[in-house]
Amino acid sequence: MTPLLETDNITYTYPNGPAALTGVSVQIAGGSKTAIVGPNGAGKSTLLLMLNGMLRPTSGEVRFSGQPLAYDTRSLRDLRRRVGFVFQNPDVQIIAPTVEADVAFGPLNLGLPPDAIRRAVQDALGYVGLRGYEKRPPHHLSGGEKKRVAIAGILAMEPAVLVFDEPTNTLDPASSEEIMELLDELASGGRTVLISTHDVELAYRWADSVILMERGNVLARGPPEEVFSDHGLLAAARLKPPALLDLYNELGLRDVIDRGVPPKSVLEFTDRIERELRGHTPVRDEVGTIYLCNADQTSGDAIRRLIEQGAVEHLGAMGTRAKEFANRERILLDYTYGVIDKCILKALIGESSLIITTGGMVDHVHRRIGEYSAESGLALAATPVEEPTSHRPGLEGALE
Structure with missing residues (x-):
């Protein structure tokens, strides 16, 4: 090509x-x-x-x-x-x-x-x-x-x-x-x-x-x-060399971890270390939910509903329009960069989070979480947030 x-x-x-x-x-x-x-x-x-x-x-x-x-x-x-x-x-x-x-x-x-x-x-x-x-x-x-x-x-x-x-x-x-x-x-x-x-x-x-x-x-x-x-x-x-890569290579030289594809994030490095410590891919009794809101198609009501019901512990926004949306709707954010990996890390310890984004970044979130799920063997997925509807009471009204 x-x-x-x-x-x-x-x-x-x-x-x-x-x-x-x-x-x-x-x-x-x-x-x-x-x-x-x-x-x-x-x-x-x-x-x-x-x-x-x-x-x-x-x-x-x-x-x-x-x-x-x-x-x-x-x-x-x-x-x-x-x-x-x-x-x-x-x-x-x-x-x-x-x-x-x-x-x-x-x-x-x-x-x-x-x-x-x-x-x-x-x-x-x-x-x-x-x-x-x-x-x-x-x-x-x-x-x-x-x-x-x-x-x-x-x-x-x-x-x-x-x-x-x-x-x-x-x-x-x-x-x-x-x-x-x-x-x-x-x-x-x-x-x-x-x-x-x-x-x-x-x-x-x-x-x-x-x-x-x-x-x-x-x-x-x-x-x-x-x-x-x-x-x-x-x-x-x-x-x-990048600190993360340098540390990974030094641990590999000392046979502390198996050498393979080097990690590019704290999330990947954490997973690698955990596997080495446990001797296998960890089986988790429960993982947290990662909700995903497309700010171009949703008002703040659905998000506030999740927050009020205690379904979301951490909130992040990716992209300028998503951050504008959060500011306009007076939604306080925990994460404004590195959002996907931070939310995955929280899911791995059983905590739930919500990612607000727009446009092509919606597919990017689905793809990144799907790739991580396939690599790790853990059942993680992004759960879309929708507008509340009269025929879906409670939490079900906010989720697809």
């Missing part, structure tokens, strides 16, 4: 500077989540700038959908509509005096009619959780909010590929988690997402595929658990 994006032996040298890229060949599959990882000066940003034509290689070729990039004005405009780029510093990207005007800039330059521009702006701001911010000056926003404005400006042009240069740079831990959850939501909707980062912890748990770079070269590419298990490669790139 032809990669969606690829580079073929590209090189690049900045004026009066050293070579930034030296013979880089990479392939990016459609629908993938790829992290380009390396220390400062590795060439990560330069490579990303090649992918939507902001830089032109000194030699070699960049291809989109199998076709070499053309660098005339019309071709680049079309490419940048399909391959959106979010800069590391949102202040570089935000140019208009209001949030609304900034997000409208791209659709306006595409020549869309006014009604289509308004819809694009509203849809994009809704996606990133910034409806109601239209008239605000960007310089009054927090770092995380500015990042969301920059993302909305790209989403308004409906690109197939989203490229993020250091998406969590300068953000606090909570804002970083929310931005990465937003990227997960975008990927679950079918978009191809690429990021650059020096944060191996982030890349390990988020990416499907990793490209490891150092001094303008690609050192390795592949699944993160494979790339980050090679301590020699990481040392060459001046990086440390």
